[in-house]
Amino acid sequence: MKWIIFLAMLAGTLHAALIRDNVLEVVYDEKTNLIWQDNISVKTDRFIWEDAIDYCEALDFANSQEWRVPNINELFSIVHMEHAFPSINTDIFKNIVPRYYYWSSTTFAGNTNFVWNIYFGYGHESTCTRNHRYYVRCVRDKEPEAVLPLQPSELPFLYYYLLN
Amino acid sequence: MFKSIIVISITFLFSCAESYVLKTGQTVEYKTGDNGTYHALTGVERSYSRDNINGIVSDHSTNLQWQDYYEEGKIYRTDWTAANTYCTKLHLKGVGWRLPTRYELTTIVDYSQSHPAINTTFFQVTASGTYWSSTSYMKPESANAWRTNFNDGGDYVSKKENVNFVRCVRGAK
Known part of the structure; x- marks a missing residue:
């Protein structure tokens, strides 16, 4: 029986780090507890920085109005370091412009006319003035859940264990 | 039943790993809705x-x-x-x-x-x-x-x- 417990744990820890909801067009990152916008707008709509902030603040998408522009650390958390052009996990994130910049909400402390962004070609952090027209991928926190957060992938192990 | 409670508890523990995104350090708000606006609400303090x-x-x-x-x-x-x-x-x-x-x-x-x-x-x-x-x-x-x-x-x-x-x-x- 012990190995079944082990497999259930393994499925929970290894398998479910990044999950895409193909109906809502969002990606849930279990490591960071963040939910990412992943619809067509992420690769079609470009904004100057102020408008990117207003866009995410006003966004009503995937049953939520809690969207915001990610800060530079949040945006960096979805950079996939073994990939380039784009430097993101394209098995999960379906919408990305591979050779362009995405805004963060973090201002450059050395010159507050500049804002941090990530170029998803190489996946590096850089700064530029607010009047550039870049893409944005809004983010929100996942609300705490009342039910047990079992992933679908874990259920077969659990059922097997309980039935034996 | 006891066994199933253990399994569910273990699964729960592993599903609730703490957020590892750190705060950026920015506390100043340059525009409503930016990193400064959400500073207190997001990320782990160093x-x-x-x-x-x-x-x-x-x-x-x-x-x-x-x-x-x-x-x-x-x-x-x-x-x-x-x-x-x-x-x-x-x-x-x-x-x-x-x-x-x-x-x-x-x-x-x-x-x-x-x-x-x-x-x-x-x-x-x-x-x-x-x-x-x-x-x-x-x-x-x-x-x-x-x-x-x-x-x-x-x-x-x-x-x-x-x-x-x-x-x-x-x-x-």
């Missing part, structure tokens, strides 16, 4: 302490220890291969040092500061320049590796034969 005798900074939010002392006060600067060797041979209150990964190196960037973009209360020996990470560009055999610029906090790749500063790390990986 928790530093400094061993002033040995020159070691401990980051309790990442469980990493950082070198903040150099022989004769000269911040070591070398190519990527020598940087890796320097860290593995470093004796600073014991051994176990290594070159930080790209992700680890970015965790000590303080985006509320620049020149250097680091918390200078704790990190007292920082060069205005670029520091090596151990992370090669895409593949280990790459001729390039990532380095972080502590003037602004940004990062980019550099040829491994180039010369950058070195700050070693030890602890959790």
